[in-house]
Amino acid sequence: MNVRVVAYLATVLLATGAAASSDAIFAPDGKLNFPANYREWVFLSSGLDMSYNKLLDMPGHSMFDNVFADPVSYHEFLQTGTWPEGTILVMEARGATGKGSINHRGKFQSGDLMGVEVHTKDTRRFPGGWGFFAFGGEDTQPAQQIPTGADCYACHQQHGAVNTTFVQFYPTLLKIATAKKTLSPNYQP
């Protein structure tokens, strides 16, 4: 093992400390601390301008979303096909740009971070097992839980392919959940 790897492992130790215990990510008042290292977690997938609402259109706005899982829970998913207690999933939204540098077609991600949402599993803390939190843009102040009456809870409960999460949009994990038969009975491809 060389010097570069030792230095990297030291960083990993620091980065995973917070992800490994869900208690550590909550402030005493129940707010969620910003998951500072999520960009170094495991990437699940990205989408462009996705919408679950037939009527909703956002002309002039174009955004990518990138989804990350904390590495400890990701490795448990690979083994079991579902999410363990303490799982933290992060979705970030970034501006999408068409023309820039030498690109002429399609879209790439531009520098603007438009928001960060967290979906975290803690069955003692949340009645449905999972809680949603939203941070705005570059704001890293602790975030209050999104109230459980919000649409996101019911929609994930009803349509999430695995344990109220949208694994149907994460191709590498969908393959694992299918093989391990952990897909929700509600799930429709």
Next chain:
Amino acid sequence: MNVRVVAYLATVLLATGAAASSDAIFAPDGKLNFPANYREWVFLSSGLDMSYNKLLDMPGHSMFDNVFADPVSYHEFLQTGTWPEGTILVMEARGATGKGSINHRGKFQSGDLMGVEVHTKDTRRFPGGWGFFAFGGEDTQPAQQIPTGADCYACHQQHGAVNTTFVQFYPTLLKIATAKKTLSPNYQP
């Protein structure tokens, strides 16, 4: 540190072994071994249907590309604003789907892996400092280097924002390179 973290670190040790020494990733005949763990490396960005060629159109084909960096080199980039010897960047192409499950608009990544390309820095091995390699779809056989006369070398040399790489399309790294003044003098936003 709990059991989950110890198990994770053991995985990281295995995963980074190959990435830490560029010699280890090459077969004795100079072919590149498939970077088996790249999906657990650090995600840089994704794009949809990008093209650098004004004339090239691919009607009926829609693809995302996801770019990953080996974690050791990524951490060095954070410190220095450029890529160290041994860097391995991986770009994978995946099918893009519009309608599926509850999605009505935009695009998400579907299950099909269409190809994997690697850009790796080894100044003793490659005349221009970097080599390109391409793996097809799910094929993990060692890949031959793309000949240095191919367009990708000249285009990256001429247009890459940092050290012949397209950091202009990786928003979090572009910010670092700008701050550390490591942008190529050729680079035009």
